[in-house]
Amino acid sequence: MAYWLMKSEPDVFSFDDLVAKTAKGETEEWSGVRNYAARNNMREMKKGDEAFFYHSNIGKEIVGIMKIVEPAHPDSTAELNAKGEVVWECVDVQSVKPFPRPVSLAEIKATPELAEVELVRLSRLSVSKVSEAEWKLISKMGGL
DNA sequence: GCCAACGTTGGC
DNA sequence: GCCAACGTTGGC
DSSP states (O other), X not given: OOEEEEEXXXXXXXXXXXXXXXXXXXXXXXXXXXXXXXXXXXXXXXXXXXXXXXXXXXXXXXXXXXEEEEEEEEOTTOOBOTTSOBOOEEEEEEEEEEEEEEEEHHHHHTOGGGTTOXXXXXXXXXXXXXXXXXXXXXXXXXXX
């Protein structure tokens, strides 16, 4: 099983929004990603993989865990390219559980073991990889 | 509001 | 295929 981190601006779509959807038995299509590196990461995702939910701009903290319920499929919101192909893809997600204590970007940056985490190293990438060691440490910092 | 980092575009 | 110009993301 692989681990990931996905960003969203909470005033657009927050972790609470995802929790509400999941409670109703619905899934969320992680659409709108228009970056090849992020798309390639989504293509690598498998059903059952878990991902941190990060609030960018507002909060700047990891607030919970979600899971991949459907692997990458064409993004219904994406326009076709000149050849009529779908370039952009997305995965479907549901919430798993919130962090009892959100883990801020400042905290992550202040933790030497997390210096290489892609959230910090590739700050503009909206879908990034998290190693198992990083996953465990951040979960612990979040109170899980 | 500014700026660094990075991706994309387009001229050559 | 290179590179300058420009646009976007996201932290500060």
